[in-house]
Amino acid sequence: MSVSSDPAIRITDLCKTYAGGKRALDGVTFDVPRGQIFGLLGPNGAGKSTLINILAGLVVKSGGSATIWGFDIDQHPRNAKRSIGIVPQEILFDPFFTPKEALEIQAGLYGVPKAERITNALLAAVRLTDKADAYARTLSGGMKRRLLVAKAMVHSPPILVLDEPTAGVDIELRQQLWDYVRGLNKQGVTVVLTTHYLEEAEQLCDRIAIINHGKLIANEPTRQLIAKAQDKAVVVEVDRDISGPLDAPCFERIEMTGPRTIEITYRKDKVNAGDVLAALQKEGLGIVDVSTRDPDLEDVFLSLTREAAA
Numbered sequence: 001m002s003v004s005s006d007p008a009i010r011i012t013d014l015c016k017t018y019a020g021g022k023r024a025l026d027g028v029t030f031d032v033p034r035g036q037i038f039g040l041l042g043p044n045g046a047g048k049s050t051l052i053n054i055l056a057g058l059v060v061k062s063g064g065s066a067t068i069w070g071f072d073i074d075q076h077p078r079n080a081k082r083s084i085g086i087v088p089q090e091i092l093f094d095p096f097f098t099p100k101e102a103l104e105i106q107a108g109l110y111g112v113p114k115a116e117r118i119t120n121a122l123l124a125a126v127r128l129t130d131k132a133d134a135y136a137r138t139l140s141g142g143m144k145r146r147l148l149v150a151k152a153m154v155h156s157p158p159i160l161v162l163d164e165p166t167a168g169v170d171i172e173l174r175q176q177l178w179d180y181v182r183g184l185n186k187q188g189v190t191v192v193l194t195t196h197y198l199e200e201a202e203q204l205c206d207r208i209a210i211i212n213h214g215k216l217i218a219n220e221p222t223r224q225l226i227a228k229a230q231d232k233a234v235v236v237e238v239d240r241d242i243s244g245p246l247d248a249p250c251f252e253r254i255e256m257t258g259p260r261t262i263e264i265t266y267r268k269d270k271v272n273a274g275d276v277l278a279a280l281q282k283e284g285l286g287i288v289d290v291s292t293r294d295p296d297l298e299d300v301f302l303s304l305t306r307e308a309a310a
């Protein structure tokens with residue numbers, strides 16, 4: 001049985017090898033604490049969708065275990081499934097159903113009694129009330145996404161999982177979607193999302209796990225993860241056009257952002273901005289302007305995935 005001290009999701013030594021030998025998950029272990037917005041990040045092909053599809057019961061794992069709201073997905077698949085709502089990456093719809101019908105059918109599939117259905121409230125929450133009776137094929141891409149979120153919530157699950165929910169969605173809609181998701185989270189719904197938008201994860205997530213090549217390489221509160229980043233960048237404007245390549249041992253990465261501007265990344269645990277500027281002056285360049293940039297999640301992500309690949 002589910003007890004309140006159980007994590008929302010517990011994943012233990014989860015493995016998946018697809019037919020053909022591709023090892024998509026290689027012993028992944030982590031908990032999603034209750035009540036959080038949890039980000040699952042990773043480069044393309046890292047194994048995120050595989051993991052979510054195992055939780056959804058769409059992919060059969062090769063090893064390990066997973067519990068959802070305290071229910072083991074093998075031993076209590078029905079209870080596990082009822083505890084989670086999943087918004088898939090792909091938009092899949094029967095074009096001849098209206099949003100209202102789609103939600104009613106979905107509620108029926110979950111065995112939600114008619115009197116307990118929340119179809120109208122869901123339509124209002126995702127701002128589709130005026131489209132309640134329109135055919136799904138007449139909805140815009142953004143409206144379809146919102147309908148998918150509503151479909152995932154018909155059985156009022158305590159956990160909502162969104163797999164790349166904002167890929168190809170414009171900024172305004174993303175903002176609306178996140179407002180809704182934040183609102184659900186305030187009401188106590190645990191949210192798990194996968195995203196490529198690191199900035200989004202940074203703003204939304206309490207905690208972030210990163211997987212790369214099927215392995216977990218980070219799992220920490222967002223702030224702690226960002227604080228760990230050792231890369232820092234300095235943007236320098238110099239007094240002449242830079243013709244040849246520049247290099248110095250204290251440069252971690254260097255990128256020309258204009259004919260006279262350079263962004264140099266350095267390891268703040270090894271050198272400081274003064275060392276970087278001195279190296280430029282040694283090359284005969286005069287410094288006109290300097291600004292520094294603190295590490296963000298993208299830096300953490302890059303350095304962790306680089307380390308994991310090394």
Ligand SMILES: Nc1ncnc2c1ncn2[C@@H]1O[C@H](COP(=O)(O)OP(=O)(O)OP(=O)(O)O)[C@@H](O)[C@H]1O
Pocket residue numbers: 018019020022023024042043044045046047048049050051
């Ligand atoms: N049905 C399948 N058969 C064989 N290999 C698969 C199958 N599904 C996924 N893979 C492979 O498993 C690996 C992990 O894929 P997965 O879709 O889980 O990654 P992802 O992190 O979700 O990537 P993306 O962000 O691109 O969706 C990839 O190398 C992928 O090609």
